[in-house]
Amino acid sequence: xxxxxxxxxxxxxxxxxxxxxxxxxxxxxxxxxxxxxxxxxxxxxxxxxxxxxxxxxxxxxxxxxxxxxxxxxxxxxxxxxxxxxxxxxxxxxxxxxxxxxxxxxxxxxxxxxxxxxxxxxxxxxxxxxxxxxxxxxxxxxxxxxxxxxxxxxxxxxxxxxxxxxxxxxxxxxxxxxxxxxxxxxxxxxxxxxxxxxxxxxxxxxxxxxxxxxxxxxxxxxxxxxxx
Amino acid sequence: xxxxxxxxxxxxxxxxxxxxxxxxxxxxxxxxxxxxxxxxxxxxxxxxxxxxxxxxxxxxxxxxxxxxxxxxxxxxxxxxxxxxxxxxxxxxxxxxxxxxxxxxxxxxxxxxxxxxxxxxxxxxxxxxxxxxxxxxxxxxxxxxxxxxxxxxxxxxxxxxxxxxxxxxxxxxxxxxxxxxxxxxxxxxxxxxxxxxxxxxxxxxxxxxxxxxxxxxxxxxxxxxxxx
Amino acid sequence: xxxxxxxxxxxxxxxxxxxxxxxxxxxxxxxxxxxxxxxxxxxxxxxxxxxxxxxxxxxxxxxxxxxxxxxxxxxxxxxxxxxxxxxxxxxxxxxxxxxxxxxxxxxxxxxxxxxxxxxxxxxxxxxxxxxxxxxxxxxxxxxxxxxxxxxxxxxxxxxxxxxxxxxxxxxxxxxxxxxxxxxxxxxxxxxxxxxxxxxxxxxxxxxxxxxxxxxxxxxxxxxxxxx
Amino acid sequence: xxxxxxxxxxxxxxxxxxxxxxxxxxxxxxxxxxxxxxxxxxxxxxxxxxxxxxxxxxxxxxxxxxxxxxxxxxxxxxxxxxxxxxxxxxxxxxxxxxxxxxxxxxxxxxxxxxxxxxxxxxxxxxxxxxxxxxxxxxxxxxxxxxxxxxxxxxxxxxxxxxxxxxxxxxxxxxxxxxxxxxxxxxxxxxxxxxxxxxxxxxxxxxxxxxxxxxxxxxxxxxxxxxx
DNA sequence: CATGAATGAGATTTCATTCAT
DNA sequence: AATGAATGAAATCTCATTCAT
Numbered sequence: 001x002x003x004x005x006x007x008x009x010x011x012x013x014x015x016x017x018x019x020x021x022x023x024x025x026x027x028x029x030x031x032x033x034x035x036x037x038x039x040x041x042x043x044x045x046x047x048x049x050x051x052x053x054x055x056x057x058x059x060x061x062x063x064x065x066x067x068x069x070x071x072x073x074x075x076x077x078x079x080x081x082x083x084x085x086x087x088x089x090x091x092x093x094x095x096x097x098x099x100x101x102x103x104x105x106x107x108x109x110x111x112x113x114x115x116x117x118x119x120x121x122x123x124x125x126x127x128x129x130x131x132x133x134x135x136x137x138x139x140x141x142x143x144x145x146x147x148x149x150x151x152x153x154x155x156x157x158x159x160x161x162x163x164x165x166x167x168x169x170x171x172x173x174x175x176x177x178x179x180x181x182x183x184x185x186x187x188x189x190x191x192x193x194x195x196x197x198x199x200x201x202x203x204x205x206x207x208x209x210x211x212x213x214x215x216x217x218x219x220x221x222x223x224x225x226x227x
Numbered sequence: 228x229x230x231x232x233x234x235x236x237x238x239x240x241x242x243x244x245x246x247x248x249x250x251x252x253x254x255x256x257x258x259x260x261x262x263x264x265x266x267x268x269x270x271x272x273x274x275x276x277x278x279x280x281x282x283x284x285x286x287x288x289x290x291x292x293x294x295x296x297x298x299x300x301x302x303x304x305x306x307x308x309x310x311x312x313x314x315x316x317x318x319x320x321x322x323x324x325x326x327x328x329x330x331x332x333x334x335x336x337x338x339x340x341x342x343x344x345x346x347x348x349x350x351x352x353x354x355x356x357x358x359x360x361x362x363x364x365x366x367x368x369x370x371x372x373x374x375x376x377x378x379x380x381x382x383x384x385x386x387x388x389x390x391x392x393x394x395x396x397x398x399x400x401x402x403x404x405x406x407x408x409x410x411x412x413x414x415x416x417x418x419x420x421x422x423x424x425x426x427x428x429x430x431x432x433x434x435x436x437x438x439x440x441x442x443x444x445x446x447x448x449x450x451x452x453x454x
Numbered sequence: 455x456x457x458x459x460x461x462x463x464x465x466x467x468x469x470x471x472x473x474x475x476x477x478x479x480x481x482x483x484x485x486x487x488x489x490x491x492x493x494x495x496x497x498x499x500x501x502x503x504x505x506x507x508x509x510x511x512x513x514x515x516x517x518x519x520x521x522x523x524x525x526x527x528x529x530x531x532x533x534x535x536x537x538x539x540x541x542x543x544x545x546x547x548x549x550x551x552x553x554x555x556x557x558x559x560x561x562x563x564x565x566x567x568x569x570x571x572x573x574x575x576x577x578x579x580x581x582x583x584x585x586x587x588x589x590x591x592x593x594x595x596x597x598x599x600x601x602x603x604x605x606x607x608x609x610x611x612x613x614x615x616x617x618x619x620x621x622x623x624x625x626x627x628x629x630x631x632x633x634x635x636x637x638x639x640x641x642x643x644x645x646x647x648x649x650x651x652x653x654x655x656x657x658x659x660x661x662x663x664x665x666x667x668x669x670x671x672x673x674x675x676x677x678x679x680x681x
Numbered sequence: 682x683x684x685x686x687x688x689x690x691x692x693x694x695x696x697x698x699x700x701x702x703x704x705x706x707x708x709x710x711x712x713x714x715x716x717x718x719x720x721x722x723x724x725x726x727x728x729x730x731x732x733x734x735x736x737x738x739x740x741x742x743x744x745x746x747x748x749x750x751x752x753x754x755x756x757x758x759x760x761x762x763x764x765x766x767x768x769x770x771x772x773x774x775x776x777x778x779x780x781x782x783x784x785x786x787x788x789x790x791x792x793x794x795x796x797x798x799x800x801x802x803x804x805x806x807x808x809x810x811x812x813x814x815x816x817x818x819x820x821x822x823x824x825x826x827x828x829x830x831x832x833x834x835x836x837x838x839x840x841x842x843x844x845x846x847x848x849x850x851x852x853x854x855x856x857x858x859x860x861x862x863x864x865x866x867x868x869x870x871x872x873x874x875x876x877x878x879x880x881x882x883x884x885x886x887x888x889x890x891x892x893x894x895x896x897x898x899x900x901x902x903x904x905x906x907x908x
Numbered sequence: 909c910a911t912g913a914a915t916g917a918g919a920t921t922t923c924a925t926t927c928a929t
Numbered sequence: 930a931a932t933g934a935a936t937g938a939a940a941t942c943t944c945a946t947t948c949a950t
Contacts, residue, residue: 019909038351040267043944054911056948065945095429121351123344124265131407145428155430161419162428164403165396172395173388180358192388200427201372201389202322203382243929246934270919281936286921473930492805494721497923508932510927519924549883575805577798578719585861599882609884615873616882618857619850626849627842634812646842654881655826655843656776657836697950700913724940735915740942 011071012061023061025051027075030068035114039069039121070129073122076115077133080108081140094148099194102170106186109174116179138163169193238298239288250288252278254302257295262341266296266348297356300349303342304360307335308367321375326421329397333413336401343406365390396420465525466515477515479505481529484522489568493523493579524583527576530569531587534562535594548602553648556624560640563628570633592617623647692752693742704742706732708756711749716795720750720802751810754803757796758814761789762821775829780875783851787867790855797860819844850874 014020029051033042044065048055062068087104091097109116122130141163148154154162170193177189241247256278260269271292275282289295314331318324336343349357368390375381381389397420404416468474483505487496498519502509516522541558545551563570576584595617602608608616624647631643695701710732714723725746729736743749768785772778790797803811822844829835835843851874858870 014909016909022909040351044946045944055913056911056946057909059946060909117350120347124267124348124351134403149430152430154428155422155426157422157428158415158419161400161404161416162423164399165420165423168395168397168399168402169392170395171399172391175395176361176391177388188385189388192385193392195382195384196389196392196427198427198429199382200423200425201381201384202425203376203379242933245929249934271921272919283921283923283936283938284934286923287934290921292920468930470930476930494805498925499923509934510925510932511930513925514930571804574801578721578802578805588857603884606884608882609876609880611876611882612869612873615854615858615870616877618853619874619877622849622851622853622856623846624849625853626845629849630815630845631842642839643842646839647846649836649838650843650846650881652881652883653836654877654879655835655838656879657830657834696912699950703913725942726940736941737915737917737943738913740944741913741915744942746941 011067012063014061019061022051022053022057025053026058026061026068027072031072031076031115031118034069034072034118034121035112038117039125066126069118069122070126073119073126073129073133076112076119077136080105081137083108085140094144094151094153095194095198097144097148098166098197099190102173102190102193105170106174106178106190109178113179116174134164134167137167141166166197169197238294239290241288246288249278249280249284252280253285253288253295254298258299258303258342258345261296261299261345261348262339265344266292266352293353296345296349297353300346300353300356300360303339303346304363307332308364310335312367321371321378321380322421322425324371324375325393325424326417329400329417329420332397333401333405333417336405340406343401361394364394368393393424396424465521466517468515473515476505476507476511479507480512480515480522481525485526485530485569485572488523488526488572488575489566492571493519493575520580523572523576524580527573527580527583527587530573531590534559535591537562539594548598548605548607549648549652551598551602552620552651553644556627556644556647559624560628560632560644563632567633570628588618588621591621595620620651623651692748693744695742700742703732703734703738706734707739707742707749708752712753712757712796712799715750715753715799715802716793719798720746720806747807750799750803751807754800754807754810754814757793757800758817761786762818764789766821775825775832775834776875776879778825778829779847779878780871783854783871783874786851787855787859787871790859794860797855815845815848818848822847847878850878 012023014023026047029047030042033046033050036042037046044058045055047068048058058068062071084101084104088097088100091100119130119133122133138160142159145154145159145162149156149159173189173193177186239250241250253274256274257269260273260277263269264273269292271285272282274295275285278284285295289298311328311331315324315327318327346357346360349360365387369386372381372386372389376383376386400416400420404413466477468477480501483501484496487500487504490496491500498512499509501522502512512522516525538555538558542551542554545554573584573587576587592614596613599608599613599616603610603613627643627647631640693704695704707728710728711723714727714731717723718727723746725739726736728749729739732738739749743752765782765785769778769781772781800811800814803814819841823840826835826840826843830837830840854870854874858867
């Protein structure tokens with residue numbers, strides 16, 4: 001469906017400061033244009049117009065459209081990870097980290113709604129870059145969670161699976177209450193999310209059911225009563 | 228970026244059985260082609276070739292590429308919802324429903340990997356149809372969760388937010404362990420997911436909750452009792 | 455540019471009354487549709503939809519799109535000629551005929567603005583039919599003018615050239631003050647036109663200049679004075 | 682039926698001489714092709730083939746077919762007006778102007794028969810441009826006629842109506858004796874036209890006017906005297 | 909470095925006409 | 930007589946990319 005990525009292709013590095021400025025202008029413009037029109041509907045001409053350079057200049061710095069897109073996505077991911085890292089730096093326990101991390105994420109999405117769409121579209125443009133985006137994110141997440149587990153703040157479970165659960169949860173809440181809704185009630189959603197993240201949704205005491213794995217047990221007496 | 232959808236446009240209904248067959252052939256072909264090449268890289272010619280009809284025939288039944296895409300997505304959503312509904316029909320408590328629902332979803336994604344990508348791409352083709360997909364899904368989810376809450380199986384919290392948490396979690400796990408990985412370890416992931424869904428990730432007893440956040444705290448007494 | 459006409463092709467004549475009705479419905483619909491959309495933008499499907507018959511039915515009665523157009527134009531011409539003939543029937547002298555003829559023409563244009571455009575477009579669809587339209591018109595005009603000359607009401611001059619002068623004059627006035635303008639001031643325009651038609655635009659007495667042909671005389675003394 | 686014109690859309694202006702040459706080549710080719718095939722039957726490919734550039738080059742300079750057509754028509758109108766203005770520059774009285782203007786017009790039509798058809802077709806392509814063509818023509822005509830009236834060469838009457846009478850008359854004569862006929866007898870037609878233009882067609886002396894119409898009569902005494 | 913003209917493959921869409929029923 | 934499904938040629942328009950200056 002899409003070219004199998006360009007990760008090993010070395011990027012053109014401008015020799016002069018002028019060139020560096022031009023390259024940067026193109027990257028900024030690309031972010032704007034991809035954000036507004038989406039990858040497929042954005043043309044190189046749109047980007048160079050936005051960057052106020054000539055069409056041909058584009059190919060001085062990027063071999064093709066996909067390359068600049070990938071670079072934009074990578075940059076975006078790095079920025080978001082940095083932002084979240086800063087936002088949770090002062091947190092004192094893991095749960096606070098989760099809450100502040102989510103909040104920072106929502107804020108980022110809210111003030112970069114277009115940019116966020118860019119990432120999601122990467123799935124259809126350059127799958128490798130898309131995976132890289134989540135892999136890196138997950139990696140950081142996992143290391144934090146493992147620390148939390150070691151500190152006894154987080155119950156022990158597969159940290160990567162947990163990381164994807166948390167990312168998915170954040171992603172969908174952001175989609176629903178930031179992208180779609182005008183951010184109203186975001187705090188309430190954050191509260192609900194944190195409640196769920198902390199304690200799950202089971203109403204019954206944790207000790208009552210350690211069951212896991214294939215051996216799903218058929219309902220026991222008490223439960224059937226409650227219905 | 229994309230047309231604001233076509234929901235009110237009445238679809239062309241063939242007058243004869245022959246026409247109905249042709250229309251259906253086109254829908255099936257479209258599913259195949261969109262799944263294989265993605266929306267943007269699929270051409271009408273690809274679809275008609277796959278359907279073994281002439282190019283012009285497409286336009287007898289669909290006004291444009293977007294329309295058939297939307298119809299494919301809607302159909303796909305309906306199919307998935309039906310499948311999941313059937314899969315959880317026999318479940319006797321809500322946690323079982325979650326587990327079986329997740330499993331059915333993973334199965335669907337696994338055996339329709341291409342088709343599932345179609346849905347994700349809808350975000351960039353017809354936003355309305357994309358939202359409709361999740362809205363409908365969420366609606367069903369919410370009504371099940373509310374019943375679970377009334378039955379005392381699910382802790383009371385905003386059901387829509389919870390639904391989106393669960394959908395996001397499932398979506399990301401499916402992406403990571405079904406689409407990307409060859410399904411290996413799926414059961415293990417399911418277990419982890421169910422553990423998280425049930426009890427959350429907090430290692431400390433609920434009562435010990437110091438409520439990090441911006442100091443917003445929920446009524447604690449009733450909850451700590453129920454655990 | 456266009457097929458060299460179809461005048462010798464005999465038209466399909468329906469055997470049954472039902473068939474005749476259908477054919478007529480198609481002609482009426484064609485007039486409407488050609489009037490609204492112009493020849494090129496009108497499709498056979500538009501016509502059959504307007505006529506409330508199936509697409510295929512069209513080809514039962516007309517061999518192709520051009521044929522029905524030609525028939526519409528011919529009919530239109532006949533109708534207009536009939537209308538004008540009736541309108542001037544009661545006139546007692548040639549000048550009155552001119553005035554009433556013009557008035558009837560303007561009226562027709564005003565209440566059939568679209569249809570009038572049809573005729574003008576014939577030039578680009580079937581030149582022969584276009585010429586026929588004006589030829590026939592001119593023929594009637596000429597015979598009237600010749601009678602007027604014999605009756606001493608009209609000065610003797612080439613009647614065909616005169617007829618085209620009068621037709622062109624009417625055509626352009628109709629275009630300008632009927633098609634373009636909301637008919638306001640039409641009577642005034644009629645007055646001006648009649649003044650011109652009667653006496654021409656020369657301010658000098660007729661006797662002072664019988665000049666014709668190549669021998670354009672250079673200005674004589676009196677005129678140069680007047681400047 | 683047709684877009685309401687494009688007058689306010691700024692035309693693409695080539696930055697380099699090379700580009701200017703290419704744009705000009707396209708305009709010239711368009712004139713040829715539109716003249717030969719008519720607007721509807723001329724394709725962009727025809728134009729670029731004629732201009733010996735690639736298909737895509739067309740869209741570097743013109744947004745669509747209609748735009749280049751409008752530009753061709755505008756240019757054609759300007760050329761014709763210029764030509765006529767030059768042709769009558771040496772004339773010393775208004776009647777001479779009329780004759781020489783008509784002659785120049787016929788000449789133009791004769792040597793640009795195809796091009797002239799272009800103008801007539803504008804009515805169906807871009808009505809605004811079509812009106813503009815005649816409006817501008819009429820404006821020049823009116824100012825000449827008013828001068829003629831002030832100079833006492835032309836009888837006083839509504840100059841705009843008179844202008845449209847004269848344009849229509851010329852148009853139809855040109856159509857009939859230039860476009861249709863191989864120009865034979867043109868001088869004779871010119872004579873007839875001038876006779877009519879000067880003195881009208883009424884055989885009776887102006888004073889004998891019985892004013893047929895709906896009984897509207899003009900003051901008669903002053904006119905017969907002053908003219 | 910930067911420019912912008914030129915390219916042409918490829919995609920969508922229209923529609924007159926045919927044909928089997 | 931009437932129907933409407935099917936056809937496919939043809940036209941418009943887009944745009945990533947190349948290249949000469």
